[in-house]
Amino acid sequence: MTESETYVSVTVRVPAKVNVQLSVGPARPDGYHDLANVFLAVGLYDEITVTPADTLRVTCAGPDAAQVPLDRGNLAARAAIALAERHGREPAVHIHIDKDIPVAGGMAGGSADGAGALLACDALWGTGASRDELLALCADLGSDVPFSLIGGAALGTGRGEKLTELAVTGTFHWVFAMAPRGLSTPAVFREFDRLGADADIPDPVASQAVLDALASGDPGALAVAVSNDLQPAALSLFPELADTLAAGRAAGALTALVSGSGPTTAFLAGDADSATVIASVLRASGTSASVRTAEGPVPGATVV
Known part of the structure; x- marks a missing residue:
């Protein structure tokens, strides 16, 4: 401007x-x-x-x-x-x-x-x-x-x-379960370091399977390819998240993972109707504070 x-x-x-x-x-x-x-x-x-x-x-x-x-x-x-x-x-x-x-x-x-x-x-x-x-x-x-x-x-x-x-083709449908308390990103990274203190951690590289799944718009392929190296650390600090992940998988999510450093958990659905069902089951499970559905990708910061 x-x-x-x-x-x-x-x-x-x-x-x-x-x-x-x-x-x-x-x-x-x-x-x-x-x-x-x-x-x-x-x-x-x-x-x-x-x-x-x-x-x-x-x-x-x-x-x-x-x-x-x-x-x-x-x-x-x-x-x-x-x-x-x-x-x-x-x-x-x-x-x-x-x-x-x-x-x-x-x-x-x-x-x-x-x-x-x-x-x-x-x-x-x-x-x-x-x-x-x-x-x-x-x-x-x-x-x-x-x-x-x-x-x-x-x-x-x-x-x-x-x-x-x-590049992304199409729209991916997600369900997000919000936890009753937050997690500090620095604390999660410290726990990652602690858990991996004796491991030979490789340099990170982008997953071609993830990139291909996004480009093709295939939620099934993306579900198989997603990964989060911080998830074990988040679960170590917040073990109850395992119950939320299990509830979402049982409800029909294609995959379930901790979002970033957590503690929000993310569930990929095959379509919008499936996302609605997963969200309903998660709400009824009592394993999270609140549940939301959202689609992606969407544009970044935009003047409205």
Whole structure:
């Protein structure tokens, strides 16, 4: 957006993600891990609204809103500060987050808020940032933030921030079971390191079977190919997730896995009707706090 400030406010809608492959390499000297991370954006959304203000302020409403930090450590606030500093201005903006992506759920809710705030502030302030500039700022904010900006499907390498967009045919139907509490991503990676302390962990590579399944739009092929190297660590820290995974499989899911670092669990369905049935059975099972259906891929951060 190149014109100067013409908006009273700007709202950006940003999707959640599920990892259909998350391969994790050994810990690097900087504490991060190299990844082969295949993201798929799915239709659960946060909406970020930015409005001019006297000073930077963050508010939040929606499920789990009480768990969202409202200080300058919030990724949305950090995004506004980063863009403002780059363009020599004050981050004087009120950021309001309408939250519908689970908090600390392994679906990149915080990253979505960072990407959404960055795009919204760019439009509000008329800074005219290029896509490459926005992606570089996203990468500085966090490993998953660049994907929240672009959406669709992509392979993330490095620590997940270096993206290659992927071709996808058709739509994949998912059911997500939200856990009654969150999991810290750093804690899950620490547990991954602990569990693999004596193992020879290979460098991560993208699964050709996953890429082919996405390109062909075949949910059966994708179900066989999905993987998440963080799942054992998430289950170690949150053993009850095994009951949720079992309930979804019993309900007819083609596959069941922990989404990213968890604790949200993801279930791939053969079609929309099957997803409705799986969601109903999961709700009745009492193994999760709430259950949602969503489709993917969907676009990334979008001004609405």
